[in-house]
Amino acid sequence: MNETAAASASAAEDGETDRGTTDAAGVDAATDSSPVVVGEGVRKSYGEVAALDGVDVRVEPGEVFGLIGPNGAGKTTLVRALTGTTEAEGKLRVFGASPREVDPQRIGLLPQSFDPPERLTASELVDYYGGLYDAARDTEPVLRDVGMADDADAWYETLSGGQQRRTCVATAIVNDPDLLFLDEPTTGIDPAGRRSIHRLIERLAGDGTTVFLTSHAMDEVERLADRVALLRDGAVVAVGAPDELIAEHGGEPSLEVALDGPADEADAESVRDALSDGAAGASSPAVESTREGLRIGGVRPEEIGDAVDALEAAGVAFESLAWSEPSLEDVYLRLTGEEYSPRSGEFGETAPDGGDR
Numbered sequence: 001m002n003e004t005a006a007a008s009a010s011a012a013e014d015g016e017t018d019r020g021t022t023d024a025a026g027v028d029a030a031t032d033s034s035p036v037v038v039g040e041g042v043r044k045s046y047g048e049v050a051a052l053d054g055v056d057v058r059v060e061p062g063e064v065f066g067l068i069g070p071n072g073a074g075k076t077t078l079v080r081a082l083t084g085t086t087e088a089e090g091k092l093r094v095f096g097a098s099p100r101e102v103d104p105q106r107i108g109l110l111p112q113s114f115d116p117p118e119r120l121t122a123s124e125l126v127d128y129y130g131g132l133y134d135a136a137r138d139t140e141p142v143l144r145d146v147g148m149a150d151d152a153d154a155w156y157e158t159l160s161g162g163q164q165r166r167t168c169v170a171t172a173i174v175n176d177p178d179l180l181f182l183d184e185p186t187t188g189i190d191p192a193g194r195r196s197i198h199r200l201i202e203r204l205a206g207d208g209t210t211v212f213l214t215s216h217a218m219d220e221v222e223r224l225a226d227r228v229a230l231l232r233d234g235a236v237v238a239v240g241a242p243d244e245l246i247a248e249h250g251g252e253p254s255l256e257v258a259l260d261g262p263a264d265e266a267d268a269e270s271v272r273d274a275l276s277d278g279a280a281g282a283s284s285p286a287v288e289s290t291r292e293g294l295r296i297g298g299v300r301p302e303e304i305g306d307a308v309d310a311l312e313a314a315g316v317a318f319e320s321l322a323w324s325e326p327s328l329e330d331v332y333l334r335l336t337g338e339e340y341s342p343r344s345g346e347f348g349e350t351a352p353d354g355g356d357r
Protein backbone atom coordinates (compact mmCIF):
# COMPACT_ATOMS: atom_id res chain seq x y z
CA MET A 1 0.00 0.00 0.00
CA ASN A 2 1.39 3.44 -0.82
CA GLU A 3 0.65 6.80 0.75
CA THR A 4 -2.38 7.41 -1.44
CA ALA A 5 -3.94 4.29 -0.11
CA ALA A 6 -2.67 5.10 3.35
CA ALA A 7 -4.39 8.47 3.25
CA SER A 8 -7.52 6.99 1.76
CA ALA A 9 -7.83 4.37 4.42
CA SER A 10 -6.48 6.47 7.32
CA ALA A 11 -3.88 3.77 7.68
CA ALA A 12 -0.60 4.24 9.45
CA GLU A 13 1.52 2.75 6.67
CA ASP A 14 4.69 3.42 8.58
CA GLY A 15 3.29 1.71 11.63
CA GLU A 16 3.19 4.88 13.72
CA THR A 17 0.44 5.53 16.17
CA ASP A 18 -1.69 8.62 16.10
CA ARG A 19 0.03 11.71 17.36
CA GLY A 20 -0.26 12.83 20.94
CA THR A 21 -1.53 16.28 20.04
CA THR A 22 -4.91 14.95 18.94
CA ASP A 23 -7.57 16.11 21.34
CA ALA A 24 -10.14 13.72 22.73
CA ALA A 25 -12.47 14.03 19.77
CA GLY A 26 -9.65 14.80 17.35
CA VAL A 27 -11.78 17.60 15.93
CA ASP A 28 -11.92 21.39 16.19
CA ALA A 29 -15.09 23.28 15.49
CA ALA A 30 -14.81 23.93 11.75
CA THR A 31 -16.90 26.19 9.57
CA ASP A 32 -16.90 26.68 5.81
CA SER A 33 -14.56 29.64 6.18
CA SER A 34 -12.20 27.92 8.62
CA PRO A 35 -8.72 27.23 7.29
CA VAL A 36 -8.54 23.87 5.57
CA VAL A 37 -5.02 23.18 6.80
CA VAL A 38 -3.43 24.46 10.00
CA GLY A 39 0.05 23.61 11.20
CA GLU A 40 1.49 25.35 14.23
CA GLY A 41 4.92 24.65 15.63
CA VAL A 42 5.18 21.41 13.66
CA ARG A 43 8.32 19.46 14.47
CA LYS A 44 9.68 16.18 13.22
CA SER A 45 13.14 14.77 13.72
CA TYR A 46 14.88 11.77 12.26
CA GLY A 47 17.65 11.10 14.74
CA GLU A 48 19.79 14.24 14.78
CA VAL A 49 18.09 15.68 11.67
CA ALA A 50 15.32 18.20 12.38
CA ALA A 51 13.30 17.69 9.19
CA LEU A 52 10.63 20.10 10.51
CA ASP A 53 11.77 22.65 13.02
CA GLY A 54 8.65 24.53 14.10
CA VAL A 55 6.66 25.00 10.89
CA ASP A 56 3.64 27.31 10.89
CA VAL A 57 1.35 26.98 7.92
CA ARG A 58 -2.24 27.85 7.13
CA VAL A 59 -4.19 27.12 3.96
CA GLU A 60 -7.56 28.76 3.30
CA PRO A 61 -10.48 27.08 1.52
CA GLY A 62 -10.13 27.04 -2.27
CA GLU A 63 -6.52 28.20 -2.25
CA VAL A 64 -3.74 26.75 -4.33
CA PHE A 65 -0.95 26.82 -1.78
CA GLY A 66 2.57 26.31 -3.07
CA LEU A 67 5.37 24.90 -0.94
CA ILE A 68 8.88 25.41 -2.26
CA GLY A 69 12.34 24.87 -0.86
CA PRO A 70 15.64 23.14 -1.54
CA ASN A 71 16.17 19.39 -1.45
CA GLY A 72 15.92 18.24 2.13
CA ALA A 73 14.09 21.37 3.33
CA GLY A 74 11.26 19.26 4.76
CA LYS A 75 8.51 19.59 2.12
CA THR A 76 7.67 15.90 1.82
CA THR A 77 7.88 15.46 5.58
CA LEU A 78 5.34 18.28 6.01
CA VAL A 79 3.01 16.70 3.44
CA ARG A 80 3.34 13.37 5.22
CA ALA A 81 2.62 14.97 8.60
CA LEU A 82 -0.45 16.75 7.21
CA THR A 83 -1.78 13.58 5.60
CA GLY A 84 -1.22 11.47 8.69
CA THR A 85 1.32 9.22 7.01
CA THR A 86 3.96 10.17 9.52
CA GLU A 87 3.81 11.32 13.11
CA ALA A 88 4.89 14.85 14.05
CA GLU A 89 4.75 17.12 17.08
CA GLY A 90 2.79 20.35 17.21
CA LYS A 91 -0.71 21.33 16.17
CA LEU A 92 -1.92 19.76 12.93
CA ARG A 93 -5.48 20.21 11.73
CA VAL A 94 -7.06 19.35 8.41
CA PHE A 95 -10.70 20.36 8.03
CA GLY A 96 -10.61 20.98 11.77
CA ALA A 97 -9.59 17.41 12.63
CA SER A 98 -6.33 15.66 13.28
CA PRO A 99 -4.95 14.33 9.96
CA ARG A 100 -5.71 10.72 10.81
CA GLU A 101 -9.28 11.57 11.82
CA VAL A 102 -10.23 13.32 8.57
CA ASP A 103 -12.75 11.64 6.29
CA PRO A 104 -10.43 10.07 3.66
CA GLN A 105 -13.04 10.77 1.01
CA ARG A 106 -12.14 14.45 1.32
CA ILE A 107 -8.40 14.04 0.78
CA GLY A 108 -6.35 13.26 -2.31
CA LEU A 109 -2.65 12.58 -2.10
CA LEU A 110 -0.07 12.28 -4.82
CA PRO A 111 3.02 11.20 -2.90
CA GLN A 112 6.50 11.96 -4.14
CA SER A 113 7.21 8.29 -4.76
CA PHE A 114 4.61 5.80 -5.81
CA ASP A 115 4.72 2.00 -5.98
CA PRO A 116 1.67 0.37 -7.53
CA PRO A 117 0.28 -2.42 -5.36
CA GLU A 118 0.53 -5.04 -8.12
CA ARG A 119 0.85 -5.47 -11.90
CA LEU A 120 -2.03 -3.39 -13.24
CA THR A 121 -2.93 -1.34 -16.28
CA ALA A 122 -3.42 2.41 -15.91
CA SER A 123 -7.16 1.89 -15.94
CA GLU A 124 -7.07 -0.95 -13.39
CA LEU A 125 -4.85 1.13 -11.13
CA VAL A 126 -7.33 4.00 -11.08
CA ASP A 127 -10.15 1.48 -10.53
CA TYR A 128 -8.17 -0.02 -7.63
CA TYR A 129 -7.76 3.32 -5.87
CA GLY A 130 -11.34 4.31 -6.65
CA GLY A 131 -12.43 1.11 -4.92
CA LEU A 132 -10.85 2.25 -1.65
CA TYR A 133 -13.41 5.04 -1.29
CA ASP A 134 -17.11 5.06 -0.51
CA ALA A 135 -17.67 7.05 -3.71
CA ALA A 136 -15.39 7.44 -6.69
CA ARG A 137 -15.51 9.02 -10.11
CA ASP A 138 -15.63 6.85 -13.21
CA THR A 139 -12.14 5.86 -14.31
CA GLU A 140 -12.44 6.95 -17.93
CA PRO A 141 -13.03 10.68 -17.34
CA VAL A 142 -10.36 10.69 -14.64
CA LEU A 143 -7.81 9.27 -17.09
CA ARG A 144 -9.00 11.80 -19.66
CA ASP A 145 -8.37 14.59 -17.14
CA VAL A 146 -4.71 13.66 -16.98
CA GLY A 147 -4.28 12.98 -20.70
CA MET A 148 -4.04 9.20 -20.29
CA ALA A 149 -7.25 8.05 -21.99
CA ASP A 150 -5.38 6.63 -25.00
CA ASP A 151 -3.06 4.57 -22.79
CA ALA A 152 -5.70 3.31 -20.36
CA ASP A 153 -5.01 -0.35 -21.17
CA ALA A 154 -1.22 -0.19 -21.04
CA TRP A 155 0.54 -1.87 -18.12
CA TYR A 156 1.66 0.75 -15.63
CA GLU A 157 5.21 -0.61 -15.66
CA THR A 158 5.48 -0.18 -19.44
CA LEU A 159 4.45 3.49 -19.36
CA SER A 160 7.05 6.23 -19.64
CA GLY A 161 7.99 8.06 -16.45
CA GLY A 162 5.79 11.01 -17.38
CA GLN A 163 2.83 8.77 -18.24
CA GLN A 164 3.25 6.95 -14.93
CA ARG A 165 3.23 10.26 -13.08
CA ARG A 166 0.05 11.33 -14.85
CA THR A 167 -1.57 8.02 -13.92
CA CYS A 168 -0.56 8.66 -10.30
CA VAL A 169 -2.24 12.06 -10.48
CA ALA A 170 -5.37 10.23 -11.65
CA THR A 171 -5.31 7.97 -8.56
CA ALA A 172 -5.12 11.10 -6.38
CA ILE A 173 -8.22 12.71 -7.87
CA VAL A 174 -10.40 9.62 -8.38
CA ASN A 175 -12.26 10.32 -5.10
CA ASP A 176 -13.00 13.93 -6.16
CA PRO A 177 -11.23 15.30 -3.04
CA ASP A 178 -11.91 18.63 -1.37
CA LEU A 179 -8.21 18.92 -0.50
CA LEU A 180 -5.55 17.65 -2.86
CA PHE A 181 -1.91 17.23 -1.86
CA LEU A 182 0.38 17.11 -4.87
CA ASP A 183 4.02 16.40 -4.02
CA GLU A 184 6.00 17.31 -7.15
CA PRO A 185 3.24 16.36 -9.59
CA THR A 186 5.03 17.24 -12.83
CA THR A 187 8.45 15.74 -12.19
CA GLY A 188 9.49 13.91 -15.35
CA ILE A 189 6.51 15.11 -17.37
CA ASP A 190 7.12 16.69 -20.78
CA PRO A 191 6.04 20.29 -21.48
CA ALA A 192 2.71 19.34 -23.07
CA GLY A 193 1.92 16.97 -20.22
CA ARG A 194 2.91 19.63 -17.67
CA ARG A 195 0.61 22.08 -19.36
CA SER A 196 -2.29 19.61 -19.14
CA ILE A 197 -1.61 19.00 -15.42
CA HIS A 198 -1.49 22.77 -14.89
CA ARG A 199 -4.84 23.18 -16.59
CA LEU A 200 -6.23 20.35 -14.47
CA ILE A 201 -5.05 22.04 -11.26
CA GLU A 202 -6.53 25.34 -12.40
CA ARG A 203 -9.84 23.64 -13.20
CA LEU A 204 -9.93 21.79 -9.86
CA ALA A 205 -9.14 25.02 -8.02
CA GLY A 206 -11.81 26.81 -10.05
CA ASP A 207 -14.29 24.20 -8.85
CA GLY A 208 -13.33 24.88 -5.22
CA THR A 209 -10.75 22.17 -4.52
CA THR A 210 -8.03 23.31 -2.14
CA VAL A 211 -4.63 22.33 -3.50
CA PHE A 212 -1.40 21.92 -1.52
CA LEU A 213 1.33 21.83 -4.14
CA THR A 214 5.02 21.19 -3.63
CA SER A 215 7.28 21.68 -6.61
CA HIS A 216 10.78 22.58 -7.70
CA ALA A 217 9.39 24.18 -10.87
CA MET A 218 9.21 27.85 -9.91
CA ASP A 219 7.34 28.82 -13.09
CA GLU A 220 4.70 26.27 -12.21
CA VAL A 221 4.27 27.54 -8.66
CA GLU A 222 4.30 31.18 -9.78
CA ARG A 223 1.60 30.40 -12.31
CA LEU A 224 -0.64 28.24 -10.15
CA ALA A 225 -0.28 29.25 -6.51
CA ASP A 226 -2.37 31.90 -4.78
CA ARG A 227 0.16 31.89 -1.94
CA VAL A 228 3.57 30.34 -1.56
CA ALA A 229 5.59 29.31 1.48
CA LEU A 230 9.33 28.89 1.21
CA LEU A 231 10.69 26.22 3.49
CA ARG A 232 14.36 26.21 4.42
CA ASP A 233 16.00 23.91 6.95
CA GLY A 234 12.62 22.79 8.26
CA ALA A 235 11.12 26.25 8.81
CA VAL A 236 9.03 28.66 6.76
CA VAL A 237 11.20 31.69 5.94
CA ALA A 238 8.73 33.55 3.71
CA VAL A 239 5.06 33.27 2.84
CA GLY A 240 2.83 35.34 0.60
CA ALA A 241 1.32 35.72 -2.84
CA PRO A 242 3.92 35.25 -5.60
CA ASP A 243 3.66 38.94 -6.56
CA GLU A 244 4.21 40.02 -2.96
CA LEU A 245 7.21 37.76 -2.53
CA ILE A 246 8.71 38.94 -5.81
CA ALA A 247 8.18 42.59 -4.87
CA GLU A 248 9.74 42.03 -1.44
CA HIS A 249 12.57 39.64 -2.20
CA GLY A 250 12.94 39.33 -5.99
CA GLY A 251 15.19 42.30 -6.63
CA GLU A 252 14.79 44.79 -9.43
CA PRO A 253 14.20 44.40 -13.15
CA SER A 254 17.41 44.68 -15.10
CA LEU A 255 18.77 45.27 -18.55
CA GLU A 256 21.47 42.89 -19.76
CA VAL A 257 23.71 44.60 -22.28
CA ALA A 258 25.67 42.18 -24.46
CA LEU A 259 28.97 43.58 -25.72
CA ASP A 260 31.51 41.85 -27.92
CA GLY A 261 33.47 41.10 -24.76
CA PRO A 262 33.47 41.79 -21.03
CA ALA A 263 33.06 45.45 -20.10
CA ASP A 264 35.75 47.04 -18.00
CA GLU A 265 35.07 49.16 -14.95
CA ALA A 266 35.65 52.36 -16.99
CA ASP A 267 32.75 51.40 -19.30
CA ALA A 268 30.53 50.75 -16.32
CA GLU A 269 31.52 54.10 -14.79
CA SER A 270 30.82 55.96 -18.05
CA VAL A 271 27.37 54.40 -18.35
CA ARG A 272 26.69 55.16 -14.69
CA ASP A 273 27.62 58.83 -15.25
CA ALA A 274 25.54 59.05 -18.41
CA LEU A 275 22.54 57.56 -16.64
CA SER A 276 22.91 60.00 -13.74
CA ASP A 277 23.02 62.89 -16.21
CA GLY A 278 20.22 61.60 -18.41
CA ALA A 279 16.47 61.77 -18.36
CA ALA A 280 16.21 58.75 -16.07
CA GLY A 281 18.16 60.78 -13.54
CA ALA A 282 18.85 57.83 -11.25
CA SER A 283 20.95 59.01 -8.32
CA SER A 284 23.21 55.96 -8.20
CA PRO A 285 22.41 53.66 -11.10
CA ALA A 286 23.37 50.05 -10.49
CA VAL A 287 25.67 49.27 -13.39
CA GLU A 288 27.98 46.29 -13.14
CA SER A 289 30.16 44.46 -15.59
CA THR A 290 29.26 40.84 -16.34
CA ARG A 291 30.90 38.12 -18.38
CA GLU A 292 28.83 39.07 -21.42
CA GLY A 293 28.93 42.84 -20.98
CA LEU A 294 27.02 45.03 -18.54
CA ARG A 295 23.96 44.77 -16.36
CA ILE A 296 21.96 47.89 -15.56
CA GLY A 297 19.75 47.32 -12.56
CA GLY A 298 16.45 48.97 -11.74
CA VAL A 299 15.45 49.69 -15.36
CA ARG A 300 11.68 49.82 -15.79
CA PRO A 301 10.30 49.08 -19.29
CA GLU A 302 9.64 52.77 -19.96
CA GLU A 303 13.27 53.56 -19.09
CA ILE A 304 14.88 51.26 -21.66
CA GLY A 305 15.14 54.16 -24.16
CA ASP A 306 16.98 56.27 -21.57
CA ALA A 307 19.36 53.39 -20.92
CA VAL A 308 20.08 53.09 -24.64
CA ASP A 309 20.75 56.85 -24.79
CA ALA A 310 23.13 56.49 -21.85
CA LEU A 311 25.01 53.62 -23.53
CA GLU A 312 25.40 55.70 -26.68
CA ALA A 313 26.45 58.78 -24.72
CA ALA A 314 29.07 56.65 -22.94
CA GLY A 315 30.36 55.37 -26.28
CA VAL A 316 29.54 51.74 -25.44
CA ALA A 317 28.64 49.79 -28.58
CA PHE A 318 26.34 46.91 -27.71
CA GLU A 319 25.30 43.82 -29.66
CA SER A 320 21.94 43.16 -28.03
CA LEU A 321 19.78 44.06 -25.05
CA ALA A 322 17.65 41.76 -22.91
CA TRP A 323 15.30 43.11 -20.28
CA SER A 324 14.03 40.85 -17.53
CA GLU A 325 11.92 41.27 -14.46
CA PRO A 326 12.40 39.28 -11.27
CA SER A 327 10.50 36.04 -10.85
CA LEU A 328 9.71 33.59 -8.08
CA GLU A 329 12.93 31.82 -9.04
CA ASP A 330 14.88 34.96 -8.03
CA VAL A 331 13.02 34.96 -4.70
CA TYR A 332 13.90 31.31 -4.20
CA LEU A 333 17.56 31.82 -5.07
CA ARG A 334 17.90 34.85 -2.83
CA LEU A 335 16.15 33.33 0.17
CA THR A 336 17.93 30.02 -0.05
CA GLY A 337 21.33 31.58 -0.62
CA GLU A 338 21.75 29.75 -3.92
CA GLU A 339 21.87 32.86 -6.04
CA TYR A 340 23.20 32.38 -9.56
CA SER A 341 26.32 34.32 -10.29
CA PRO A 342 26.49 35.27 -13.98
CA ARG A 343 30.08 36.34 -13.45
CA SER A 344 31.22 32.84 -12.68
CA GLY A 345 28.35 31.03 -14.36
CA GLU A 346 27.93 28.88 -11.28
CA PHE A 347 25.67 28.68 -8.30
CA GLY A 348 27.34 29.78 -5.14
CA GLU A 349 26.48 29.99 -1.49
CA THR A 350 25.64 33.57 -0.64
CA ALA A 351 24.17 34.93 2.54
CA PRO A 352 20.42 34.42 2.18
CA ASP A 353 18.55 37.68 2.63
CA GLY A 354 15.65 35.90 4.27
CA GLY A 355 17.83 34.96 7.19
CA ASP A 356 15.36 35.37 9.97
CA ARG A 357 16.28 32.12 11.58
Ligand SMILES: Nc1ncnc2c1ncn2[C@@H]1O[C@H](COP(=O)(O)OP(=O)(O)OP(=O)(O)O)[C@@H](O)[C@H]1O
Pocket residue numbers: 046049050051069070071072073074075076077078112
Ligand atom coordinates in the same frame (compact mmCIF):
# COMPACT_ATOMS: atom_id res chain seq x y z
N1 LIG B 1 12.43 8.39 6.64
C1 LIG B 1 13.48 9.21 6.87
N2 LIG B 1 14.50 8.79 7.65
C2 LIG B 1 15.54 9.60 7.92
N3 LIG B 1 15.64 10.87 7.47
C3 LIG B 1 14.65 11.34 6.72
C4 LIG B 1 13.52 10.53 6.37
N4 LIG B 1 12.68 11.28 5.62
C5 LIG B 1 13.28 12.49 5.48
N5 LIG B 1 14.45 12.53 6.13
C6 LIG B 1 15.35 13.68 6.22
O1 LIG B 1 14.58 14.80 6.58
C7 LIG B 1 14.99 15.96 5.85
C8 LIG B 1 13.82 16.51 5.07
O2 LIG B 1 13.49 15.57 4.06
P1 LIG B 1 12.26 15.79 3.07
O3 LIG B 1 12.16 14.58 2.21
O4 LIG B 1 11.08 16.20 3.84
O5 LIG B 1 12.77 17.04 2.21
P2 LIG B 1 12.18 17.66 0.87
O6 LIG B 1 12.12 19.13 1.07
O7 LIG B 1 10.92 16.98 0.51
O8 LIG B 1 13.32 17.29 -0.16
P3 LIG B 1 13.26 17.03 -1.75
O9 LIG B 1 13.08 18.34 -2.41
O10 LIG B 1 14.61 16.44 -2.04
O11 LIG B 1 12.14 16.06 -2.01
C9 LIG B 1 16.17 15.50 4.99
O12 LIG B 1 17.35 15.81 5.70
C10 LIG B 1 15.97 14.01 4.88
O13 LIG B 1 17.21 13.36 4.71
